[in-house]
Amino acid sequence: MSVIPMWINGKAVQSKSGRFGDVFDPALGEATKQVGFANQEEINATVAAAKAAFPDWRDLSTARRQAIMFRFRELLEAKKPELAAIITAEHGKVLSDALGEITRGQEVVEFACGLPHLLKGEFSENASTNVDVYSIKQPIGVAGIISPFNFPAMVPMWFFPVAIAAGNTVILKPSEKDPSSAIWMAELWKEAGLPDGVFNVLNGDKEAVDGLLNHPDVASISFVGSTPIAQYIYETSAKNGKRVQALGGAKNHMLVLPDADLDLVADSAVNAGFGSAGERCMAISVIVAVEPVADSLIAKVKERMATIKVGDGRRNCDMGPLVTKQHRDKVASYIEIAEKDGATVVVDGRGVVADGAPGGFWLGPTLIDKVPTSSKVYKEEIFGPVLSVVRVQSYDEGLDLINSGAFGNGTAIFTNDGGAARKFQNQVQVGMIGINVPIPVPVAHFSFGGWKHSLFGDSRAHGEEGFRFFTQTKVITSRWLDPSHGGLNLGFPQN
Numbered sequence: 081m082s083v084i085p086m087w088i089n090g091k092a093v094q095s096k097s098g099r100f101g102d103v104f105d106p107a108l109g110e111a112t113k114q115v116g117f118a119n120q121e122e123i124n125a126t127v128a129a130a131k132a133a134f135p136d137w138r139d140l141s142t143a144r145r146q147a148i149m150f151r152f153r154e155l156l157e158a159k160k161p162e163l164a165a166i167i168t169a170e171h172g173k174v175l176s177d178a179l180g181e182i183t184r185g186q187e188v189v190e191f192a193c194g195l196p197h198l199l200k201g202e203f204s205e206n207a208s209t210n211v212d213v214y215s216i217k218q219p220i221g222v223a224g225i226i227s228p229f230n231f232p233a234m235v236p237m238w239f240f241p242v243a244i245a246a247g248n249t250v251i252l253k254p255s256e257k258d259p260s261s262a263i264w265m266a267e268l269w270k271e272a273g274l275p276d277g278v279f280n281v282l283n284g285d286k287e288a289v290d291g292l293l294n295h296p297d298v299a300s301i302s303f304v305g306s307t308p309i310a311q312y313i314y315e316t317s318a319k320n321g322k323r324v325q326a327l328g329g330a331k332n333h334m335l336v337l338p339d340a341d342l343d344l345v346a347d348s349a350v351n352a353g354f355g356s357a358g359e360r361c362m363a364i365s366v367i368v369a370v371e372p373v374a375d376s377l378i379a380k381v382k383e384r385m386a387t388i389k390v391g392d393g394r395r396n397c398d399m400g401p402l403v404t405k406q407h408r409d410k411v412a413s414y415i416e417i418a419e420k421d422g423a424t425v426v427v428d429g430r431g432v433v434a435d436g437a438p439g440g441f442w443l444g445p446t447l448i449d450k451v452p453t454s455s456k457v458y459k460e461e462i463f464g465p466v467l468s469v470v471r472v473q474s475y476d477e478g479l480d481l482i483n484s485g486a487f488g489n490g491t492a493i494f495t496n497d498g499g500a501a502r503k504f505q506n507q508v509q510v511g512m513i514g515i516n517v518p519i520p521v522p523v524a525h526f527s528f529g530g531w532k533h534s535l536f537g538d539s540r541a542h543g544e545e546g547f548r549f550f551t552q553t554k555v556i557t558s559r560w561l562d563p564s565h566g567g568l569n570l571g572f573p574q575n
């Protein structure tokens with residue numbers, strides 16, 4: 081079985097730790113590769129390579145950095161079907177969806193190509209007599225990026241194009257469940273002409289993560305993953321004096337008002353609930369139906385669910401398997417919990433017949449009505465193809481429900497009433513809001529990030545906020561002497 085290497089200082093390197101993880105093809109249900117987990121010596125070597133590459137990369141002109149960014153973008157555009165195939169083979173999502181995530185990541189590369197403009201400072205001439213004040217933005221050093229399994233290309237691309245464009249060097253620690261995409265992107269950087277050591281990939285589990293969090297030469301940590309780990313990453317990085325942004329889990333609600341177009345709602349709920357088998361942090365997990373719409377909406381959703389083809393993402397299917405058997409079983413266990421808690425299982429995905437190998441990690445689309453809000457099915461992030469319905473009597477009841485949750489990543493409202501939508505965007509305590517749009521992932525020149533337990537730290541991903549995160553500002557006050565200078569004055573200059 082082949083072993084996926086790390087990427088250190090421009091070369092593929094096999095770990096000598098003797099510790100490995102299995103990498104599965106979820107549609108086959110078989111381990112097809114292994115990945116070596118880094119030990120402390122390998123973590124130190126990776127950080128040393130990134131640190132050594134930093135001064136030259138930082139000092140390269142923005143025009144030259146920009147040229148390399150453009151080349152990376154062109155290569156990505158030309159070769160992305162290769163990357164999509166890698167994603168499908170390790171994550172399981174269907175090929176079209178894998179291509180979709182690459183395209184959304186590529187948007188950030190395209191945004192970061194605007195680095196000369198985004199790195200401009202400010203200048204005030206004559207802030208005091210003959211005194212100019214100006215600011216410059218400089219990179220922060222070695223940036224650590226720790227990413228989840230569900231977007232092996234897009235989530236790293238939320239961060240590394242911006243970090244690299246801003247003059248930093250990067251260590252990416254991808255999920256051990258699907259690490260090959262990271263190596264593919266490292267090879268692409270090399271082909272684009274990025275100097276060795278600017279982009280590195282460290283494979284591993286908690287040991288590799290802790291190695292980055294505790295290393296004095298790592299300046300920042302950008303993390304995306306589940307909430308308990310995000311909280312740990314945030315606290316440990318902050319304690320160690322690092323700049324940190326840690327994006328956590330989600331439980332996204334779709335509020336459906338009685339005046340909404342129920343066909344549009346049903347299409348959107350099915351797309352957003354079951355796309356990528358529900359393994360998206362912006363997936364819709366709960367439909368909050370303001371009565372009297374629930375019965376007719378459920379009928380329309382059910383009708384559409386019957387048309388979803390579950391199977392191997394390389395075939396012509398709509399929805400692939402879950403990422404591992406363990407995760408599949410955990411997601412399926414929520415259906416049992418729903419039954420015990422008195423909810424109505426309208427469509428049960430446990431008996432799905434998939435167009436794929438019998439051992440694949442299959443779970444079909446599942447719809448559960450009348451989910452009690454006290455149930456774990458309502459409260460916890462399930463991260464699979466399980467869509468709950470909660471019935472409420474009014475807009476206010478629906479809003480209170482959404483605002484009382486622990487997470488605040490995404491939400492959507494479906495209505496034809498502009499006033500209601502405007503009220504919702506003002507009142508809801510969530511970071512990303514869709515109005516008749518079910519998965520409101522912001523485009524690259526805005527920033528991505530939720531509220532409450534969906535984001536620890538105050539910086540979101542990409543957009544101008546991304547450039548702020550990956551730079552530090554200096555403000556310079558300067559006076560060039562002219563013949564009229566001189567004289568003592570022990571106070572601050574005042575004019």
Ligand code: NAD
Nearest residue numbers: 227228229254255285286289305306309327328329330361
């Ligand atoms: P995860 O938290 O299990 O893993 C994320 C990363 O943390 C991986 O690289 C993993 O190796 C590492 N890790 C795991 N356990 C660790 C530990 N004990 N100590 C240190 N590091 C550890 O998440 P996942 O299962 O890979 O991804 C799914 C989760 O990510 C979901 O909760 C989802 O909502 C979340 N997510 C959030 C966003 C967002 O933008 N908010 C985006 C994508 C995914």
